[in-house]
Amino acid sequence: AAKRATEEDDRSKNLIIFGLAEDDGEQLDNKVHELFSELAEKPKVASCRIGAKKSGNSTCRPVKVTLATSTTAHQILVKAKNLRHSQNFKSIYICPDRSPEDRAARRTLVLELKAAAEKQPNRKFYIKDGKVASVEK
Numbered sequence: 001a002a003k004r005a006t007e008e009d010d011r012s013k014n015l016i017i018f019g020l021a022e023d024d025g026e027q028l029d030n031k032v033h034e035l036f037s038e039l040a041e042k043p044k045v046a047s048c049r050i051g052a053k054k055s056g057n058s059t060c061r062p063v064k065v066t067l068a069t070s071t072t073a074h075q076i077l078v079k080a081k082n083l084r085h086s087q088n089f090k091s092i093y094i095c096p097d098r099s100p101e102d103r104a105a106r107r108t109l110v111l112e113l114k115a116a117a118e119k120q121p122n123r124k125f126y127i128k129d130g131k132v133a134s135v136e137k
Helices: 002-012 028-038 070-085 100-119
Strands: 014-018 045-049 063-067 093-096 123-128 131-136
Touching: 002 014, 014 070, 028 045, 028 063, 028 070, 063 070, 070 093, 100 123, 100 131
Parallel strands: none
Antiparallel strands: 014 063, 014 093, 045 063, 123 131
């Protein structure tokens, strides 16, 4: 239990960025700083690509960003939705670093949400505290 708590604490300082273009010889930290400056944040970060690079594959690998504190990570996650209004970072998504168990649980919740939204198109569905909730549109 103590190991899981420590691992959870470590993950709370991490973010995963999807959709950040990948180049040969890229300056990943500079790209991440540019992205965060768009959100008016200037934290110290350590970043790396995760997953194996596949030759001839046009998809870009996710970026794991480690921040100094979990509070900074939370502030960035709150502001991340503003990226969709940005011209340069419209297709970039930021999410918390989740454990494999958390990812599996989230995946089932998203499937539940999609099924519920299909059944009741006049309601807006969202995930909060590990449950699917809804409000009138």
